[in-house]
Amino acid sequence: MASKAIFFFFVSAVCLSSLAGVAIADADDFDRFQIQGSVYCDICRVQFVTRLSKFLEGAKVKLECRSRTNGTVTLTKEAVTDKTGSYRMEVTGDHEEEVCELVLVESPDSGCSDVSKEAYLRNAAKISLTANDGIVSHETRIVNPLGFMVQTPSAECPAAFKELGIVPDVTF
Numbered sequence: 001m002a003s004k005a006i007f008f009f010f011v012s013a014v015c016l017s018s019l020a021g022v023a024i025a026d027a028d029d030f031d032r033f034q035i036q037g038s039v040y041c042d043i044c045r046v047q048f049v050t051r052l053s054k055f056l057e058g059a060k061v062k063l064e065c066r067s068r069t070n071g072t073v074t075l076t077k078e079a080v081t082d083k084t085g086s087y088r089m090e091v092t093g094d095h096e097e098e099v100c101e102l103v104l105v106e107s108p109d110s111g112c113s114d115v116s117k118e119a120y121l122r123n124a125a126k127i128s129l130t131a132n133d134g135i136v137s138h139e140t141r142i143v144n145p146l147g148f149m150v151q152t153p154s155a156e157c158p159a160a161f162k163e164l165g166i167v168p169d170v171t172f
Helices: 002-029 157-164
Strands: 032-042 060-067 073-080 086-092 098-106 112-114 124-127 140-142 146-150
Touching (some): 032 060, 060 086, 073 086, 073 098
Parallel strands (some): 032 146
Antiparallel strands (some): 060 073, 098 124, 112 146
């Protein structure tokens, strides 16, 4: 009888110690985030990706987190896109009490470098950088694509819009 009690005590101790190790490892991961996104050239000036969009190598983006209470910048980090127009960055720390967003900084293509100045058209991607947000995949954050625009939309855009079944309020 005593040997069964010792056996169960030993098994319980092993199980609890392994659970504690998992909890510690997960707690460390909760404050480290991998951010992934992409940057494209919007040749139709519609601010979403179409079949005519081209992803940009060498575009710069910036992550900026601001305090919700007073708006002061608490974190800034930049990244540059690779040949596929994608970027990655790692951020540490829990930013639950901050508003974090990625914004366009610089285009490698001078012909495609416009960014909307209208507040309601602001080309930025908000991102949650906290483990306390209900997102199951707590380490990786995929950001919506961000796009620079050309000055004048391409003549090919109406055909692309027709394929999508939309008629934008744009004159070509």
